[in-house]
Amino acid sequence: xxxxxxVSAVIALYLAITLWIGLRAGRGxxxxxxxxxxxxxxxGLLVMYxxxxxxxxxAFAFLGGPGWAYSRGAAAFYILSYGVLGIAPxxxxxxxxxxxxxxxxxxxxxxxxxxxxxxRSLSALVAALSVLAFIPYITLQMRGAGIVIEAVTExxxxxxAGAAIAYGIVLVYVLVSGVSAVGWTNTFQGIFMVVIAWALxxxxxxxxxxxxxxxxxxILAARPELLEIPGLxxxxxxxxxxxxxxxxxVSAVGLTMWPHLFMKAFTARDDRTLRRxxxxxxxxxxxxxxxxxxxxxxxxxxxxxxxxxFILPHLILSVDLPVIVVGLFCAGALSASMxxxxxxxxxxxxxxxxxxxxxxxxxxxxTERTLMRVLVVVAGAIAYxxxxxxxxxxxxxxxxxxxxxxxxxxxxxxAMYWRKATTAGALSGLIAGSAVTLFFFLNPELxxxxxxxxxxxxxxxxxxxxxxxxxxxxxxxEHVDLFTHPNLPERxx
Amino acid sequence: MRLRQIRLGVLTYFIVLLAAxxxxxxxxxxxxxxxxxxxxxxxxxxxxxxxxxxxxLAILDQAEERxxxxxxxxxx
Numbered sequence: 001x002x003x004x005x006x007v008s009a010v011i012a013l014y015l016a017i018t019l020w021i022g023l024r025a026g027r028g029x030x031x032x033x034x035x036x037x038x039x040x041x042x043x044g045l046l047v048m049y050x051x052x053x054x055x056x057x058x059a060f061a062f063l064g065g066p067g068w069a070y071s072r073g074a075a076a077f078y079i080l081s082y083g084v085l086g087i088a089p090x091x092x093x094x095x096x097x098x099x100x101x102x103x104x105x106x107x108x109x110x111x112x113x114x115x116x117x118x119x120r121s122l123s124a125l126v127a128a129l130s131v132l133a134f135i136p137y138i139t140l141q142m143r144g145a146g147i148v149i150e151a152v153t154e155x156x157x158x159x160x161a162g163a164a165i166a167y168g169i170v171l172v173y174v175l176v177s178g179v180s181a182v183g184w185t186n187t188f189q190g191i192f193m194v195v196i197a198w199a200l201x202x203x204x205x206x207x208x209x210x211x212x213x214x215x216x217x218x219i220l221a222a223r224p225e226l227l228e229i230p231g232l233x234x235x236x237x238x239x240x241x242x243x244x245x246x247x248x249x250v251s252a253v254g255l256t257m258w259p260h261l262f263m264k265a266f267t268a269r270d271d272r273t274l275r276r277x278x279x280x281x282x283x284x285x286x287x288x289x290x291x292x293x294x295x296x297x298x299x300x301x302x303x304x305x306x307x308x309x310f311i312l313p314h315l316i317l318s319v320d321l322p323v324i325v326v327g328l329f330c331a332g333a334l335s336a337s338m339x340x341x342x343x344x345x346x347x348x349x350x351x352x353x354x355x356x357x358x359x360x361x362x363x364x365x366x367t368e369r370t371l372m373r374v375l376v377v378v379a380g381a382i383a384y385x386x387x388x389x390x391x392x393x394x395x396x397x398x399x400x401x402x403x404x405x406x407x408x409x410x411x412x413x414x415a416m417y418w419r420k421a422t423t424a425g426a427l428s429g430l431i432a433g434s435a436v437t438l439f440f441f442l443n444p445e446l447x448x449x450x451x452x453x454x455x456x457x458x459x460x461x462x463x464x465x466x467x468x469x470x471x472x473x474x475x476x477x478e479h480v481d482l483f484t485h486p487n488l489p490e491r492x493x
Numbered sequence: 494m495r496l497r498q499i500r501l502g503v504l505t506y507f508i509v510l511l512a513a514x515x516x517x518x519x520x521x522x523x524x525x526x527x528x529x530x531x532x533x534x535x536x537x538x539x540x541x542x543x544x545x546x547x548x549x550l551a552i553l554d555q556a557e558e559r560x561x562x563x564x565x566x567x568x569x
Contacts, residue, residue, distance in 0.1 A: 081514040082514075083543070084510070085514075228523055229535045275557070281547075289540055
């Protein structure tokens, strides 16, 4: 049997196991919308840990991370720097949101926002912004899956077909089992990708250089500029401090504001589970370290790869690994892509229906679930269309989504903690912040010190939110108490 | 009172970590040398930040749990 055939067999086996887990997962869940979107609020610690970890670490980390380490060196360290900073506030925000969800029946983040700031426009705006950020993110995951399969099958299965096969499977289990499939497949995929990342991250430097220390000594002697923060740009010039620092800031602010992650607060069984997930999160984050080691292993070994995102599969194939290991690696990378992609597809559909359609049209519960399933397919199709465009780096795709998502942070925090916030303030802040973000995204040359457009958006967003809120009529105390009272009772109103 | 101090301590840690990874604080930790445990200094610092962040969150969690169970005990 040829190498690519063995690899394909391992991938097929992996995909079959994932599908089996995904289909089985939905069996215990109710047929309600809460069942499809929030898993009947029944996720325990194990599943929550992997849902959070595997959802955050995606094809972006598994392929984009090594790609950046290889081509841009220390620039990649920003990815390592923001995770713990971003998750820490979730220790308090998450359980508060979850309690509100149980009490007032929320299953999406926009419902929480609109609960505090009643406005259908706000709901539609949040839905639109979420989808705008989701599509490039799903695109990235699909491209990741396609890249891996194309590389390891020596081009026999091209990117378009690889992405279609992997995401065909994702579609099936998300359609059938909803968020329960996302939870249980992420647990399987999370374990898989962590093991593979550590195994390769330690093995490749040892095999190519004799160890991690000798590898970095070699790079230090040949290309010292790669190891100094803030690293390099894609074209090889020194990167800018403004861009590096603001990438960390916008990612930390945006991390838990991603609707697919935020909504998982509503899936947790209780507050204790959510808090423990936050405490354990750094252990998952540490898995970025071997991912970078893989990228650095390529620096002195591979000359000028046309697309840096291909570095990991390229190295795997050039280092004489047993063919079964190549197959396992490939499955690990697919895990990273699919564990995020499934959560994203599911969240896109949930958000569009719950926040974009339901406030405007009355739907029966059955119709709602059907509409969500249709939209899962539509979102998948749109992202797939963009995934075939080969011009974008995976990390760049993700960073541009973060700018939009970060704009959700001020109204969310205000909804749960700031008594004086008003609907007009939240809405105008969100519009102003998003408009600035989009403006600088479209005109990047106008950004001062190359600061990330999301941070520039926040710079206008916050004063507008505060100014308009203080200038307007405050909300009634009884209404505000429902959201900001520190000891929210669990009962339904 | 003790819970308050721990909360303040953890908050301080995360503010210091933020200051250390973005400009201008990161200027102190940008260099590749020395290599520590085989890793460049510029990579070792954020990696250490993650480990200590995990420890800080675990300490916070312990304190919050203790305070919550004391409060529940007091109410009964």
